[in-house]
Amino acid sequence: MAQPAVVYEECVTHESSWDADEALTAVYTAHYTSLVRLGSLLLRDTGTAEEIVQDAFVAMHGRWHRLRDPHKALAYLRTAVVNRCRSRQRHLVVVDKHTPRTLPDEPSAEQAVLRTAETDRVIEAMRTLPEKQRTVMVLRYYGDLSEAEIADTMGISRGSVKSHAARASKSLRQLLEQNV
Amino acid sequence: MNDNKPNDPFDELMRRSLHEEADRIEPSDALPEIRARAHAQRPAARRPWLLTAGLAAAGTAAAIGAFTMLNGPDNIADDGDAVAGPGTTTTATGVPESQTPSIASATPEPSQAPTEPPTTSPSAKTAGPTDRGVPEPAVKSTVVPVYWLGQQVGAPKKSAARLYRTWAKVSGRPAEQAVRIMTTKQPSDPDYYSVWRGAALNTVTRSNGIVTVDFKQLPTTALDADLARVAAQQLVYTVQGALGDNRTPIQVTEAGRSGRRLFGQVDTSGPLSRAQAADVQALVWIDSPAEDQLVKSKVTVQGVASAFEATVNYEATNLKTRETKKSFTSAKEGQKFSPYSFQLTLTPGEWQISVYLLSAEDGSITNTDSKSVVVK
Known part of the structure; x- marks a missing residue:
């Protein structure tokens, strides 16, 4: 993730002896914000992203005795968040077909500060991608994950990650060049 | 994916745009909620104490009663007048004084099994009553002061x-939540810090005239005597503030034992009392707005100061244009902690608001606090 893992670097000597509460606090402090941001990029709805990330942390707390390692915990959280966002998105697509324009697409007034025209175009273009392609692109460019990590997180093969990425890049390049 | 050519402008554009989009999102703190939910959903099988909960119920009820009484009629759920002067907290951040502790039973925490209160087991130098302590009641939502x-x-x-x-x-x-924030979190204001990082809280319990803060591990940092004293008061102020009780002294223990020297300096064989605000509290601070808050162009700044002739100076600077506004206001009273407030009208953008006190002798700056805000 983009955020440096400050907290558990500091406590690295203790981490194996952490109980679930300590692990929760440390991993939360280091990664909550970036996971919500990841979810928001996938869903375009911060409120729902917050809910999903919170659910994932509650689940992580429950299985800490099996994870026992903040790095594993982070991978677990990321997978949980991505999966939940994806199924949520598929649900929204169905809903959207029946009631167009109810997608919580628009950032709330408070967030509507300072988005550059360039970012605007990229985000608009991302919206046209199919769900899997968009997820791959977000994990690649926001999450800075490797192909293998994306494959693990999404539960698909590396080959599929490659082809989704290739197709997504192609459509995005075309769209972005057109609109210049 | 790192297997791309690093300088492809398309990759750069994607990376920059997604990060820019993501950075606009600032989720609010959800840790307390996550913790509460995590504890509420623990599978019963892993809670052996539940089996004895029925037996303990009577005792627990009595215990909560005792706590409520102690915390009772003259409870000032805010951070009492000894700190800030009456009325500050109501004027400050609009802190809800909701002190209706919806008594705990909702989310009992395993670590605080009512049958075995984590009391201080008497060690050689233990002072004060070490009999059964009672945890404070849990509440659904409240606002607590945390000191840095x-x-x-x-x-x-x-x-x-x-x-x-x-x-x-x-x-x-x-109180437990407040201490956890103080020991594990980074203060939102970059000018503040805590020397309590690395400490792991166990419980906060209360028995006859004493509040016991038990740590699984105390901080191991060694400090010089003055700093250690203020850092110990950081804990006292935070716990007392959360309990709305500025009088009951705080006993610090580690795994139930008292006596370790805190930061290599402070004797904890006996309970710590609250130090005079004038000795440890910053002589001026800003309560509102908070660091990084999004505000309207008309900003009301509120805080507490103990200032010579009540004069509080302030300055606001636009971080981009360097436009600066400078003036002063008066606190309600001079030479003692009392509230002040003033209004600024700022243009959109990022601003830094500073308040400061000047020395009566040579006019140099003696105390200060500052907040960065974003004006809509």
Whole structure:
């Protein structure tokens, strides 16, 4: 993730002896914000992203005795968040077909500060991608994950990650060049 | 994916745009809620104490009763008048004085099994009553003060620090949550810091005239005597603030045992009393707005100061254009902690608001606090 893992670097000597509460606090402090941001990029709805990330942390707390390692915990959280966002998105697509324009697409007034025209175009273009392609692109460019990590997180093969990425890049390049 | 050519402008554009989009999102703190939910959903099988809960119920009820009484009629759920002067908290951040502790039973925490209160097992040097302590009741939502250290400017010593206060919304057991924030979190204001990082809280319990804060592990940092004293008061102020009780002394223990020297300096064989605000508290601070808050162009700044002739100076600077507004206001009273407030009208953008006190002798800056805000 983009955020440096400050907290558990500091406590690295203790981490194996952490109980679930300590692990929760440390991993939360280091990664909550970036996971919500990841979810928001996938869903375009911060409120729902917050809910999903919170659910994932509650689940992580429950299985800490099996994870026992903040790095594993982070991978677990990321997978949980991505999966939940994806199924949520598929649900929204169905809903959207029946009631167009109810997608919580628009950032709330408070967030509507300072988005550059360039970012605007990229985000608009991302919206046209199919769900899997968009997820791959977000994990690649926001999450800075490797192909293998994306494959693990999404539960698909590396080959599929490659082809989704290739197709997504192609459509995005075309769209972005057109609109210049 | 790192297997791309690093300088492809398309990759750069994607990376920059997604990060820019993501950075606009600032989720609010959800840790207390997550913790409460995590504890509520623990599978019963892993809670052996549940089996004895029925037996303990009567005792628990009595215990909560006792706590409520102690915390009772003259409870000032805010951070009492000894700190800030009456009325500050109501004017400050609009802190809800909701002190209706919806008594705990909702989310009992395993670590605080009512049958075996984690009391201080008497060690050689234990002072004060070490019988059964009672955890404070959990509440659904409340706002607690959390204290931090801040550098005292113009002080003769480099390590001189004073206490600064921030507010945090918590659910669960207020004092426990406040100490957890103080020991595990980074203060939102970059000028503040804590020397309590690395400490692991166990419980906050209360028995006859004493509040026991038990740590699984105390901080191991060694500090000089003055800083250690203020850091110990950071804990006292935070716990007392959350309990709304400025009088009951705080006993610090580690795994139930008292007597370790805190920061290599402070004797904890007996309970710690609250130090005079004038000795440890920052002489001026800003309660509102909070660091990084999004505000309208008309900003009301509120805080507490103990100032010579009640004069509080302030300055606001636009971080981009360097436009500066400078003036002063008066606190309600001079030479003692009392509230002040003033209004600014700022253009959109990022601003830094500073308040400061000047020395009566040579006009140099003696105390200060500052907040960065974003004006809509």
